[in-house]
Amino acid sequence: MAEKKVVSIEDRIPQLKQLRKKKANRRFITYLTLILLLILVIVYLQSPLSHIYSVNVENNRVVDTEEIIELSELSRDQSFWSIDQEAVVEKIENHQEISDVTVNRSWYNQVTISVEEYSRVGYVKSSNLFKPILENGKVLDDTELKVPKGDAPVLYGFSEQEPLTRLTQQLAELDSAVVQLISEIYWEPEDTNKDQIRMFTTDGHEVIASIHNFKDKMKLYPSIAQQVTSDMEGILYIDVGAYFQPYNSNDEVELEASEEE
Template structure:
């Protein structure tokens, strides 16, 4: 049999005491650190460092930074930890220009507000000035036409708000890739169809379509144009399909008609001359 080593109690006592001493020291250090951490937190919360020192707003295109901060109701007298982020976001999103808002705390005392504005879908042309239109139907203050950068189509002749609002709703549903093709939109109602609009496209084509069918019909524009290479004209869209009127052919036909009329006039003149000579 293997003899078991026997350790006397006298030998074990010093080791047990050392282990207990180390454990007590670790516990003491933990409580001291916790105490100073709590003291630091209290001092921080009572110091100016815990109050908002800077508010940064990003994502703005046509809104004023001060307006957004005013809606947030945050000031330099606001404690960084005294407000709920969701409440501030809700306040900012009440602005008619703002689609979404995200608020973040940045240590030690900064606040970051990230906003997404509603997109511009067009401009109302008032002659010397234009008014941006947002996708939610909000119409902004006017600014000089000379500051227009072609980032959205110009709208002309919309004298009735009912048809304008309906067009805005339709344009908001239009894919951005299609909207980028549109340069100008004219409201040209007729007695039989007050919803008609004419679109001038960036690639030289014109489109006649009903406002009520706008978002359903316009997505087919690229595929229609791809079949009409080398020509320009007017595309009339309707529930039954699309009809294309070739301007080149119309011009040629008009020229041929004018030439025929001129030749006919020459022939008639010759006949008159012959008649007079015979007489």
């Protein structure tokens, strides 16, 4: 049987000392690193580097970027880490044209504000000025235009809020190309149909429709209007079925209604 090699304690002492020295060095480096990191964090927090460097606004089409930043009350002398995101969101959502807000931090000193706006779906005339209407039926009383933009129709005669709200919600769901075919909409309720509206289109047609099925019928309008030739003068009905009635006549011309692909 082979003899075991015996190492005396005197021979092992230098190795133990070297191991203890390495452990002590590693511990010292760890503590030093932590202290340096702590100092860097304190210096960063106390310096302008921890302040907001930039505020970026995304997805706004109507509301001005500077107005959104002003509503947020964020400033470049404010600490990046003191931002109350929920409070910022609440402040910006107070704007009547903004429906949703998201606030995100990026890098170490940048803030990004992403907004969703209510669509402007129409204009109402008031004292020779025009006020935009949002998709939720809200009229922007503090925004007055001398001439309405061509992006939405002008609405007349809506003396009640409820039919106006229902119509604007449906306008918001229509394809923009179809909406731009409508120049004017008049609310003309009758005893038999409180939802009746009269429209004038950019392609020269007078149209009778109803609010309750307005969105579905207007999707079919382009294909219906193509069947009315330039020499046909009268009213296009799309409230029940689809037909054309010439002026000063009770005759009705049935039209086919199909949604174009």
